[in-house]
Amino acid sequence: MTAAATERIPILRTSEFLLVTIQVDMHDRLAITLQDDLTNQIVKHHSRGVLIDISSLEVVDSFIGRMIGNIAAMSRVLDAETVVVGMQPAVAITLVELGLSLPGVRTALNVDKGMELLRTSLHGAPNGAS
Amino acid sequence: MRSSEDVVLVRQLVRALAIKLGFSLVDQTKIVTAASELARNTVDYGGGGTVRAQTLSEGQRVGLRLTFEDKGPGIENVDLVMKDGYTTGGGLGLGLGGARRLSNQFDIVSRPGEGTRVSITRWR
Numbered sequence: 001m002t003a004a005a006t007e008r009i010p011i012l013r014t015s016e017f018l019l020v021t022i023q024v025d026m027h028d029r030l031a032i033t034l035q036d037d038l039t040n041q042i043v044k045h046h047s048r049g050v051l052i053d054i055s056s057l058e059v060v061d062s063f064i065g066r067m068i069g070n071i072a073a074m075s076r077v078l079d080a081e082t083v084v085v086g087m088q089p090a091v092a093i094t095l096v097e098l099g100l101s102l103p104g105v106r107t108a109l110n111v112d113k114g115m116e117l118l119r120t121s122l123h124g125a126p127n128g129a130s
Numbered sequence: 131m132r133s134s135e136d137v138v139l140v141r142q143l144v145r146a147l148a149i150k151l152g153f154s155l156v157d158q159t160k161i162v163t164a165a166s167e168l169a170r171n172t173v174d175y176g177g178g179g180t181v182r183a184q185t186l187s188e189g190q191r192v193g194l195r196l197t198f199e200d201k202g203p204g205i206e207n208v209d210l211v212m213k214d215g216y217t218t219g220g221g222l223g224l225g226l227g228g229a230r231r232l233s234n235q236f237d238i239v240s241r242p243g244e245g246t247r248v249s250i251t252r253w254r
Contacts, residue, residue, distance in 0.1 A: 025141060028134040028170070059141055059159065061166040062224040090159040098163060098228035099214055 009034045011041055017049040017118060018042065023056045031067045038071055042078045049118035050075050053111055055086025065100040072105045081121055082106065085114035131169055132178040140169040140181055144196065147183055151192050153254050161194060161252040164232040167225040168198045168248050174219055176200025176246055186251065193234075193253040198246075205240040212238075 007030055012019040018041055020034070038050060050071065054060065060068070072082040085108045087095075095102070108114035131140060144165040148158040165181070172179040179200030186193035205211050212230070217223035226248070230236040233250035240246040 025138050027138045058145070059162050059166060061163050061170075062222050062228060063166075063170060066222050088159075090156045093156055094159045094163045094232065097160065097231050098167075099224045099231065100222070100228075 007033070008037065011037060013041070013045055013047070016047065016122065017051055017115075018045070018047045019051050019053070021053040021056070025057075025059065026064065028063055031064055035067050035071055035074070039074050039078070042075055042080050048080050048122055050080055050082040051111065051114045051118060052082065052084045053086050053114075054084060054091075055088065055110075057091065058088065060087070060091050060095055060100075062098060062100060065095060065098075065102060068105055069102055072102075076104075081118055083108055083114040083117050085109065085111055131173050131181060133173065134170070137166060137169040137173060141166050144183070144194075147185070147194055148252075151185065151194055151254055153194070153252070157252060157254065160232040161196070161250070164229040164250055164252075165196055167229045168196070168250065171225050171248075172198045172200045172202075172246075176202030178202075179245075186253075191253050193251050195235075195249060195251040197249040200247075201245040204242040204244050204246055205238075206242050208238055208240055 009020060009022055009030065018038060041047065042050065068084055075082045083106045087107065106117065108117050131137065141162050144162050145158060148161055169181060177200060179198060182197045184195040186195055210216055212226050214227045215223045229250060234253050235251035237249045
């Protein structure tokens with residue numbers, strides 16, 4: 001952990017969306033850095049959607065939960081949509097008992113379903129459903 | 131515990147202990163999450179402090195007790211800070227109340243000017 005100052009969660013970019021897979025147990029500053037980076041990248045790349053994969057996260061406490069809520073709220077203000085995917089069942093149970101139900105955050109079971117949700121909300125129903 | 135990196139270390143330590151005691155995944159997650167809230171409070175509001183872990187056994191029952199202690203400013207009104215949504219730090223104010231809900235036993239002792247001690251227990 002000597003490179004603490006430059007530590008960052010990588011953000012991948014597709015033509016329309018930003019993708020983040022959180023694979024480390026984030027300390028608070030790292031979570032704030034991610035929040036700032038995502039907000040900046042939405043503006044820089046005119047991204048319309050953000051997908052955050054938290055399937056590797058074994059703990060979501062009130063701080064991380066607040067960060068997820070902040071990202072969703074900030075992206076909404078910037079005309080982008082956030083979907084959180086892959087929450088582990090034990091994390092979901094704990095989060096609700098903690099008192100955090102992530103209001104205003106859209107969720108999906110996995111990356112595929114999350115992408116589908118983002119595309120549908122941007123382009124309407126898939127496969128020509130009229 | 132002094133920094134937010136230490137909060138991560140506490141989470142990892144508590145996870146390892148809970149696994150060793152045979153806690154279910156949900157119970158592991160609950161006590162690790164509660165520990166994370168309390169460790170953060172110790173660092174952010176208590177100016178740093180210590181955590182002590184004790185393994186308990188009572189007949190057939192096995193439990194884990196965690197005691198967080200700081201020598202920070204203490205809390206004037208404990209009932210008030212236990213309320214969900216109350217915060218002095220700009221957070222969500224779920225830390226203490228949430229940690230209590232995620233634990234089987236919860237004790238808090240605080241003296242203004244002397245510090246705060248919070249202890250949680252979760253049984254398997």
